[in-house]
Amino acid sequence: MNSTQEQIIIIDDTPANLHVLSSLLKENGYLVRSFPSGKLALTFIEKFSPSLILLDIQMPNMDGYEVCQHLKANELTCDIPVIFISALDEVMDKLKAFTVGGVDYITKPFQAEEVLARISTHLELTRLQKLLKQEIYMQAQQLAEQNRQLQRVNQELNKKYDELKQAQLTIIQSEKMATLGNLVAGVAHEINNPVGFISGNLDCANKYIQNLIDLLQLYQQGFDWNSETTQDKIEDIELDYLIEDLPEMFESMRQGTNRITEISKSMRTFSRSDTIAKVPFNIHDGIDSTLLILRHRLKANELRPEIKVVKNYGNLPEINCYPGQLNQVFMNLIANAIDALEESNSGKTFQEIQAAPNQITITTEIDNSKQEAIIRIEDNGTGMSEELKKKIFDHLFTTKLVGKGTGLGLSISRQIVEEKHGGKITCTSELGIGTEFVITLAKK
Numbered sequence: 035m036n037s038t039q040e041q042i043i044i045i046d047d048t049p050a051n052l053h054v055l056s057s058l059l060k061e062n063g064y065l066v067r068s069f070p071s072g073k074l075a076l077t078f079i080e081k082f083s084p085s086l087i088l089l090d091i092q093m094p095n096m097d098g099y100e101v102c103q104h105l106k107a108n109e110l111t112c113d114i115p116v117i118f119i120s121a122l123d124e125v126m127d128k129l130k131a132f133t134v135g136g137v138d139y140i141t142k143p144f145q146a147e148e149v150l151a152r153i154s155t156h157l158e159l160t161r162l163q164k165l166l167k168q169e170i171y172m173q174a175q176q177l178a179e180q181n182r183q184l185q186r187v188n189q190e191l192n193k194k195y196d197e198l199k200q201a202q203l204t205i206i207q208s209e210k211m212a213t214l215g216n217l218v219a220g221v222a223h224e225i226n227n228p229v230g231f232i233s234g235n236l237d238c239a240n241k242y243i244q245n246l247i248d249l250l251q252l253y254q255q256g257f258d259w260n261s262e263t264t265q266d267k268i269e270d271i272e273l274d275y276l277i278e279d280l281p282e283m284f285e286s287m288r289q290g291t292n293r294i295t296e297i298s299k300s301m302r303t304f305s306r307s308d309t310i311a312k313v314p315f316n317i318h319d320g321i322d323s324t325l326l327i328l329r330h331r332l333k334a335n336e337l338r339p340e341i342k343v344v345k346n347y348g349n350l351p352e353i354n355c356y357p358g359q360l361n362q363v364f365m366n367l368i369a370n371a372i373d374a375l376e377e378s379n380s381g382k383t384f385q386e387i388q389a390a391p392n393q394i395t396i397t398t399e400i401d402n403s404k405q406e407a408i409i410r411i412e413d414n415g416t417g418m419s420e421e422l423k424k425k426i427f428d429h430l431f432t433t434k435l436v437g438k439g440t441g442l443g444l445s446i447s448r449q450i451v452e453e454k455h456g457g458k459i460t461c462t463s464e465l466g467i468g469t470e471f472v473i474t475l476a477k478k
Contacts, residue, residue, distance in 0.1 A: 039064070039065050040064055040065065040086070040157055041085055042059055042066055042067075042085060042087070043066075043067050043075060043079060043082065043087045044067070044068045044069070044088045045068075045069045045070075045071070045087065045089045045093075045101065046068075046089075046119060047070050047071060047094060051119070051142065052068040054144060055068075055149070058149060058150070059153070071093060072093055072095070072096040072098065072100065075101065076105075079105070079111055079114075080108070084114060085114070085157055085160060086114065086157055087105070087115070088119055089101055089102060090119045090120075091120050098119075099131070102116050102118075102131075102134045102135050103134050106134065106135035112135075113163075115138075115156045115159070115160055117136065117138045117139060117140060118131050118136045118140075119140055119142065120139055120140075121141065137156055137159075138152055138155075140152055228293040229290070229294070231286065232287045232291065235286065238283060239280065239283050239284065239287070242276050242280045242283070245273075245276060248267065249267055249273070252264050312354040313356075314352035314354055315352055315357040317353055317360070317398060317407065317409065318350065318398065320360055320364055321364055321396060324361060324364040324368055325368065327365070328365070328368055332372070332394075336384075337384065338379050338384060338387045338392065339391060341372060341375055341391075341393070341394060342392065343393075343394050343395075343396065344394070345396050346395065346396065346398070348397075348399040350400060350407055351400070351477060353476075354476075354477075356450075360455075362447070362450065366444065367411045367471050368411060370444070371411060371412075371413035371415070372413075374413050374415030374469060377415065377416060378414075378415040393413070393414050394413050395411075396409070396412075397410040405477045406474050408473070410471070410472050410473075411470070412468060412470040412471075414468040417465040417467050417468050418461075418469060423463050426461060427444050427459075428445065447459060456476060457473060457474050457476065458473070458474040459473050
């Protein structure tokens with residue numbers, strides 16, 4: 035017996051067939067509704083929602099094919115399986131039966147086992163289809179929920195990404211301020227000396243000139259050169275020394291103003307505003323302006339002698355580049371070299387450092403075979419381990435103390451050289467020997 039009480043509709047214009055099939059199915063636990071015509075059945079099928087339909091093909095007014103087409107065209111009945119009924123002596127178009135939507139067929143006279151087997155098979159298939167649809171629906175719901183969750187996660191990630199970009203902008207600004215700090219400090223140190231010297235000499239020059247004016251005023255008052263008053267004044271102002279010293283004083287002040295002009299020119303070279311397109315630039319001018327800005331860090335102090343800078347400049351042509359950005363790279367690399375040398379001096383006496391002097395070597399050359407300019411910046415500091423060397427270009431990686439480095443200097447330098455200029459920057463280093471950075475740029 036069928037325990038699910040599934041409902042089956044039989045459509046057949048032959049009462050005997052309706053009786054035989056109804057009795058068979060009811061005996062096996064099915065709920066059965068019978069209709070003698072297709073038109074009548076179509077008016078009730080939506081209301082009853084059967085699990086399966088047995089449909090005779092040869093019927094007056096509307097044959098089984100037409101009835102099946104109507105069922106399949108209706109959204110509410112299109113999924114109900116239809117088994118066609120045909121007599122053995124009737125011509126049955128099997129292809130048409132399946133084309134209009136039938137799932138199977140049985141023949142008259144009926145074989146009970148065959149009818150029940152076919153009905154059971156298709157009801158089971160229908161149940162499986164429903165389960166499959168339910169499973170698909172559940173999975174679709176789960177996927178929809180997962181999609182909503184992913185959208186929420188994506189929104190959160192976008193928010194975090196925006197926050198990260200803002201944080202990076204802040205850090206990049208900090209890096210720019212650090213570069214600006216080096217710039218300002220370097221210029222201040224370099225300008226202070228000539229300005230201080232000129233300022234001090236102006237007082238002395240003013241005194242000399244006033245003494246000369248006083249001497250001239252004696253002549254205006256009628257005193258001749260050999261008069262006692264004039265000679266006393268000449269002796270008082272040390273005229274011979276004044277005549278010798280004043281031109282030298284003006285010459286030294288002129289040199290001081292030339293020095294300030296040189297610093298100003300270097301400032302303009304270093305801080306050039308980059309245009310949209312690359313422009314020809316003398317690489318040596320960029321390096322020299324960077325060294326001038328960092329000169330205060332190279333000078334001797336109470337802890338160590340001067341850091342020697344060796345310049346092995348080749349015959350470089352002007353290179354098409356973004357000068358301001360390349361100068362930032364030179365600033366980062368040379369400042370890092372100074373940092374490395376100062377770190378290597380830790381624990382050493384002045385005399386020990388003097389015996390093995392700190393040195394930065396800058397070499398430039400042209401590789402004509404590859405049409406490339408090569409810039410090497412080398413220090414004889416402590417060097418780096420292989421593990422450390424692999425990380426130095428990583429974003430935000432730094433070995434410096436908190437507040438001493440942002441971890442952006444070398445990362446930005448690589449971006450400028452490789453992404454902006456299509457060049458290459460590499461590093462070789464050996465512990466206890468030193469470090470060398472090599473920049474390769476196309477000549478054009």
